[in-house]
Amino acid sequence: MKIIAIRSVPTDSNLLKLLNKRKVLHYIQRKDGHSRSDIAKALKLSKPTVSNIVDELLEEGWIREKESERASSAGGRKPFQIFFNENAAYIVGIDIGGTLVEIAIMNLAGKLISKTAFSTQKHVGNNFIQTIANYVNTLTEQNGLESSQLFGVGVGVPGITDVDSGIVIDAPSLSWKNVPLQSQLESLLSCPVYIDNDVNVAALGEYWKGAGRKNNNMIMITLGTGIGCGIIINGQLYRGASYAAGEIGYMVTDKDAADKKYEQTFSGYGFLDSHVGGPSIAKRMLNHAEKREEKWTAKKVFQMAIDGDQLALDTINDSLSHLSFALINVISIINPERVVLGGGISKSMHHFLPHITSTLEKHLPVQTDITITTVEDVSLLGAGYLILKEHESILKV
């Protein structure tokens, strides 16, 4: 009779190993092509320990090794160079937007492999989550990947999400209330799923691949229908006590206006939303009698302002003035190294950025870099990065 050993509960004794293993793997990700010896020296681990861990990582496929061409000029054995295997697994990033659901597959280094999309409004309320899962599966197959090669799926959702339970608390544009998106997708896709607010996901993307790459304290402000703000503090997303951190749409930059005129009851829409949001810009143009007939968009107003139309310019300036003071307020509280502006309106903003920064300089003594996002697919990348940030694995960052 064969006695099968019951593996003892993996308690803390494994912790040290995992920590060291993670440390080694992260070092390899950062410094490609170094030897076991280099790693031991840099991480202050003994050579046998590193060798042992490296062997395991090789076995598991996370890394590759290659004999070096040349030894050191001082003599000695040729080292084996060790490289991170960026294609050891693949990540799916999903960005649920108001108009499009975008889905992408990327490798572990965040290199986009393939992308697809479908119309949100056409499918919402009609097996929506199942549709997402189908698109993910199709995309996986089309790229010749097994579902076992998927490391995880990250989703950005336009609404308030309880990240810990994986439930979308409220997403008006999808008519979702308390939808257990994470668990539903997990059972359909049989791989780990993590979800977060779209703004947070965009901030992560910018932190991973964008201007905020090296800024452990950075902020991403998204300008669109409303205004939102993703906060990265000490290299981690900060979500607040009730997942409402960065809801700067509720900010007030004009006491008198807020005291007297503003009597809005909430529907996820605050004072600042109604002063710098895209629709508010369009609406204010409409209110001027002489332009009443036209169908305005924020983009059009921006373009007219750049072209010299005084009314458009006044409108934009007023709106950007509110934005500038909002930035002052955010920066004075958070003191980030960098603020990245993103979202639909941001592309129209380059022309006005100097004006904004000069207002900041007038009111703030601290130096902060303000830039406009340049990253393509920042939300998709950020959604993917969610997996590396949140999923408990050797790759966790």
Next chain:
Amino acid sequence: MKIIAIRSVPTDSNLLKLLNKRKVLHYIQRKDGHSRSDIAKALKLSKPTVSNIVDELLEEGWIREKESERASSAGGRKPFQIFFNENAAYIVGIDIGGTLVEIAIMNLAGKLISKTAFSTQKHVGNNFIQTIANYVNTLTEQNGLESSQLFGVGVGVPGITDVDSGIVIDAPSLSWKNVPLQSQLESLLSCPVYIDNDVNVAALGEYWKGAGRKNNNMIMITLGTGIGCGIIINGQLYRGASYAAGEIGYMVTDKDAADKKYEQTFSGYGFLDSHVGGPSIAKRMLNHAEKREEKWTAKKVFQMAIDGDQLALDTINDSLSHLSFALINVISIINPERVVLGGGISKSMHHFLPHITSTLEKHLPVQTDITITTVEDVSLLGAGYLILKEHESILKV
């Protein structure tokens, strides 16, 4: 000949031990009077491991044990109850204020043992740091303590401090620029010294002993000459990229006023400072011709407003309106569980608090507790807590 064993470099193998030891000690701090067995069960450690750690902690004096009176009603051996030794060491908290330097000795549980103070202006610029050290030494002796019993010294400084290097970058009220306070005090007192901004220290005090006790995401706003804000995120002080987080004196709550009238160049004084700071309240009363002759203080204006003076009431209301919108802005960004108001003016504020919270409710959908500090010596306690938070020791929280 006695051979003294050179202890091998404490590498990672000790890490796990330290972690477990810390875990056990924290458990004992939280749950006084439990047995070794209880601890093992609660922390999911084996009984021998806990016994081993407890023995070491007893040896080192951090804990005490006492044989229990009675065993469990189900029978069994009487347990040894284990208690945290709150007097295993003592902490010194120092609050350098504009008028007074306060110094206190407290035990490890934050119970104040003794307190002293001296005039800031009388000693500043004249062996100031040496004077502080002298007062600390005198206080220690007067309480029959050896300097070896001092676990550490925490200092709250009214200015911008580089917490990591221990240098006070700029403290206008002390005329300090780039003063290496930490290293100087350390060499005078020969025990670990940690320094931080006065507002951060107050926030820590409130987090340790005040209303924010159980709020891992809380904010303390201090109202005085200026307005400041200490931020605790995930149970840790957040200081920002350049130690300027929470400098909400620079916030702008009135776009038009800031655009048109406000042309202040900085001297550590921003828009909000000049609208809710104590001196600004006094100054605005002065500007009204009919009251020009009086010598105003913010406290006096508050009292007159409560007593029904219309002019005072208008002044206070305007100022508190700015404060309310500042609170809205802070909360919308940080989404804390609780905001604690402190500082000189806060005591006069109870009467107006309902008005503030009603403004918040009007503009914010999230629920946040707003309270006024009730803790005596909150800054001294916070300064002491700095040691437990920052100093690398078994007690580190």
Next chain:
DNA sequence: TTACAGTTAGTTAACCTTACTTACCAATCA
């Protein structure tokens, strides 16, 4: 060309620390 010293990379062997499991003793209740 060959021998060999010097250097570096990586492995093997012996040992230390720490925590776990199992087994046991101690003390108490009913």
Next chain:
DNA sequence: TGATTGGTAAGTAAGGTTAACTAACTGTAA
């Protein structure tokens, strides 16, 4: 006396360390 609970002792496993070793290469001098 049996059941139950608190605590200790002995043995084992896991993971890390040092020291010594093998492997492989560079450069120089006979």
